[in-house]
Amino acid sequence: MTQADDLFSAAVADRLRSQAPLAARLRPRTLDEIVGQEHLIAQGAPLRKLIEADRLSSVILWGPPGTGKTTLAEVVASSTNRAFERLSAVTSGVKDVREAIERATDRLGQHGRSTIVFVDEIHRFSTSQQDALLPSVESGIITLIGATTENPFFEVNGPLRSRSTMFRLETLGVAAIRCLLERGLTAEGMTAEDDALTILSQRAAGDGRQGLTALEVACALARPNKVTTAHVEAALGVSALNYGRDDHYDVVSAFIKSIRGSNVDAGIFWLARMLEAGDDPRFIARRLIILASEDIGMADPQALVVAVAAAQAVDHVGLPEAQLNLAQAVVYLAQAPKSNGSAVAIWNARSDIRQGVDVEVPAHLRDAHYAGAEVLGHGTEYRSPHDEQPVAKASSEKKSSQKVEQDYLPAQTEGAIRRSDPYYKPPRS
Numbered sequence: 031m032t033q034a035d036d037l038f039s040a041a042v043a044d045r046l047r048s049q050a051p052l053a054a055r056l057r058p059r060t061l062d063e064i065v066g067q068e069h070l071i072a073q074g075a076p077l078r079k080l081i082e083a084d085r086l087s088s089v090i091l092w093g094p095p096g097t098g099k100t101t102l103a104e105v106v107a108s109s110t111n112r113a114f115e116r117l118s119a120v121t122s123g124v125k126d127v128r129e130a131i132e133r134a135t136d137r138l139g140q141h142g143r144s145t146i147v148f149v150d151e152i153h154r155f156s157t158s159q160q161d162a163l164l165p166s167v168e169s170g171i172i173t174l175i176g177a178t179t180e181n182p183f184f185e186v187n188g189p190l191r192s193r194s195t196m197f198r199l200e201t202l203g204v205a206a207i208r209c210l211l212e213r214g215l216t217a218e219g220m221t222a223e224d225d226a227l228t229i230l231s232q233r234a235a236g237d238g239r240q241g242l243t244a245l246e247v248a249c250a251l252a253r254p255n256k257v258t259t260a261h262v263e264a265a266l267g268v269s270a271l272n273y274g275r276d277d278h279y280d281v282v283s284a285f286i287k288s289i290r291g292s293n294v295d296a297g298i299f300w301l302a303r304m305l306e307a308g309d310d311p312r313f314i315a316r317r318l319i320i321l322a323s324e325d326i327g328m329a330d331p332q333a334l335v336v337a338v339a340a341a342q343a344v345d346h347v348g349l350p351e352a353q354l355n356l357a358q359a360v361v362y363l364a365q366a367p368k369s370n371g372s373a374v375a376i377w378n379a380r381s382d383i384r385q386g387v388d389v390e391v392p393a394h395l396r397d398a399h400y401a402g403a404e405v406l407g408h409g410t411e412y413r414s415p416h417d418e419q420p421v422a423k424a425s426s427e428k429k430s431s432q433k434v435e436q437d438y439l440p441a442q443t444e445g446a447i448r449r450s451d452p453y454y455k456p457p458r459s
Contacts, residue, residue: 093199096237152176153185201236329369369457
């Protein structure tokens with residue numbers, strides 16, 4: 031490459047930086063410039079020590095959008111003595127991965143210099159792409175830095191995950207977002223109303239990039255005057271909600287546990303969170319049906335009727351009106367008495383069967399409605415409650431079916447003993 035080429039490349043890089051979005055222009059260059067994530071990069075924190083000592087081993091940076099995963103990788107790139115290569119899981123294939131590994135191998139062999147490979151959005155890599163990284167990570171030819179918004183336990187291969195240290199990045203607090211916004215205002219040469227920054231800080235949903243992007247739009251709308259709340263509202267449009275796969279399962283878990291714990295307000299709050307994030311209302315209704323039997327059961331059998339009715343209402347009405355049906359069901363289920371007796375009963379019975387208890391149907395309970403059944407002794411000793419003489423009751427008492435004491439379960443067999451406790455225990459009154 032000639033000196034002219036170098037000058038041209040530098041000019042292009044400068045031009046791109048000047049025209050880049052505000053979030054890119056404000057990307058921190060050192061650890062001290064990073065806002066938030068004190069648990070990882072404060073003085074003495076583990077990740078900071080590894081970066082400053084240039085002793086970083088393969089890591090997975092996991093967290094919501096706009097929390098600083100790529101920023102941390104860029105800081106490593108500017109501070110390490112190792113070669114640094116970037117791959118994007120969106121645009122790179124297996125061929126690109128193998129070429130990066132080949133370059134790292136040559137670099138290590140010829141110059142004794144190791145290589146860090148940064149893979150952005152590593153959760154988008156296929157199994158074969160992740161497998162292509164594994165041998166070189168295991169041998170130490172490359173040090174992997176993977177960034178993902180998704181839970182690595184779901185999206186990253188077990189062998190690759192086990193060879194990497196996972197660092198969880200948290201959503202940025204309101205104060206951290208406001209600090210970024212104030213930097214953004216300085217970079218844009220603008221001022222803003224205090225209320226405007228407060229609204230923007232709160233509605234950025236912990237996403238620094240989202241906050242800076244909205245601020246850039248608000249500044250464009252406000253020029254040459256001060257940014258007002260009206261400019262911020264116009265720039266935001268609607269609140270941004272981070273809601274990836276990991277968030278989905280965590281919110282559903284909080285939703286179910288809140289109703290199980292009889293906290294009506296929490297149940298309604300997490301229902302609203304799912305609806306605002308665009309969760310399928312039919313999915314929510316199915317979860318309520320399951321909860322009605324699993325956590326309430328015979329303590330209030332009407333709960334299942336309410337949950338099923340809410341699910342049918344969702345199908346008939348649809349959103350937004352169906353939010354009323356779902357909210358009514360949540361309130362009812364949260365206030366209902368709780369018992370998991372029927373759920374525990376089926377879980378324990380299936381566990382016994384899996385562990386090998388006798389499943390042979392006793393002879394007196396077998397089908398007797400065919401020729402030859404009597405010869406085999408099937409059904410001959412069966413005693414029907416309809417044929418038993420009912421016990422005399424007072425005239426004021428309702429008549430009930432006569433309970434017939436006989437064996438209804440298979441016989442106990444040596445080596446695979448059925449549990450002695452009843453499967454079903456009625457809820458305490």
